[in-house]
Amino acid sequence: MFDxxxxxxxxxxxxxxxDYPDKTPFFIRDGYKIQILSWKKSRCVLLSPIDSSWRLPTLKKQLTKFQEICDFPCALCLENITSKQRRNLIESNIPFISQSQQVYLPFWGCSFLEKFKAETTVPDKMAPGTQLVFLYLYYLKTTNTTNLTQISKELSLSKATCTRAIDDLTASGLITCKTEGTNKWIAPAFEKPEFLKKGYPRLKSPVERLIYVRASFHDAALPKSGVIALADISMVGADEQDGAAAISKKGGAGIPAAEIISEQDFRDFGGRILEVWRYDPTLLANGGRVDDISLLLSLKDNPNERIQMGLDDIREKHELPIKYEE
Structure with a gap:
């Protein structure tokens, strides 16, 4: 930027x-990094928001407040802006500089290159990688923030997939990002019950397809899923044909062809059902079964009333609206 x-x-x-002026309010001290920009004998104070999920009306209001107590001209220093944000700032006569090479310092000079941050479009449903990151953040036992590198390592996701997930969740207001040096610290924007409620409408079943395998096929590392997993945590009963285990797409592709049978052979002679998931179910599994929310999503459209009543145990546990009242 400074180059x-x-x-x-x-x-x-x-x-x-x-140094912050003596009368600097706490929302400026806690929310911004402040620097002085010097050019010849002139000086300008730059305010860089720490939270990357900032809202433009808030920045404009807070810059105006700070300008009232500062002896030097003040400007916003932003990582990236869109063309609409640039237009709004100029129309509001708010000085700013941006890493996208946009400079509006009317007391010194202006320079604009047509290089903007692409606006993030939030789809109706989360992509598999985004859903995995969302659930990972929901299940975190600690309220401390984490960063992209940690998420990528924990979930075995590429940095590109994690970045897309974080951009999506930030744009939808579900998480906050604070930049410290080269690190971006990520945290849910809401407490756990509310965090899940806000994101739940965008979640979808993780099950992509079913594979039927011989009864002799066994992989102890695969977590239980489907009705057999629900039976472990509710009053729902399960029979042999309800038995299912969850497997990743990569794991499903590696099953030997000799172990795979048709659905009709499964119905006639028995076997096992494998749910091929859009993300690796073992990453969130607990106690030998798939995680609660993914299990709920995989069965929520099942028309069986007894299953829905069993799912209400999960809904109640995670403070989601229950479906059936006794």
Whole structure:
């Protein structure tokens, strides 16, 4: 960013730390990193929001408040902006600089390149990687923040997939991101019950397809799923043909062809059902079965009333609306 500023204002521009004025309110001290930008004999104070999920009306209001107590001209320093945000800031006469090489410092000069952050479109349903990251954050026992590197490592996801997930969840208001140096710290924007309720309408069944295998096929690492998993935590009964285990897409593709049977052979002679999931079920599994919310999603459209009553145990546990009243 500052290399770009040097191409505009020359090599004699410099940035350094700046002490907060005595009357600086807490929302500025806690919410912004502040620096002083010097050019020849002129100085300008830059306010960089720590939370990357900022809202433009809030930034404009808080900059105006800070300008009232600061002796120098003030400007926002933003990581990226859209073309609509740039237009709004200029129309509001709010000075700013952006890493997308947008500079509006009317007391010094202006420069604009048509290079903007792409606006994130939030789809009706989460992508599998996004849903996995959302559930991972929901199940975290600690309320401390985590970062992209930790999530990528814990879930064996690529950095690109994690970045897309975080962009989606940030754009939908479900998580907050705070930048510290090269780290982006991520945390749910709501407490656990509310976090799940806000995101639940965008979740979908993790089951992509079913595979029927011979009864002799066994993999102890596969967590129980379907009705047999629900039977472990509710009064629902399960029979042999309800038995199912969850497997990742990669694991499903590696099943030997000799072990796979048709659905009719399964009905006639028995065997096992494997649910092929859109994300790895073992990453969230607990106690030898798939996680509660994924199990609920996989069975929520089942028309069987006894199953829905069993699912109400999960709904009640996680403070979701129950479906059946006794």
């Amino acid at each position: 770009f500023l040097k191409t505009i204002f020359g090599a004699n521009i410099d940035v350094s730390e700046f």
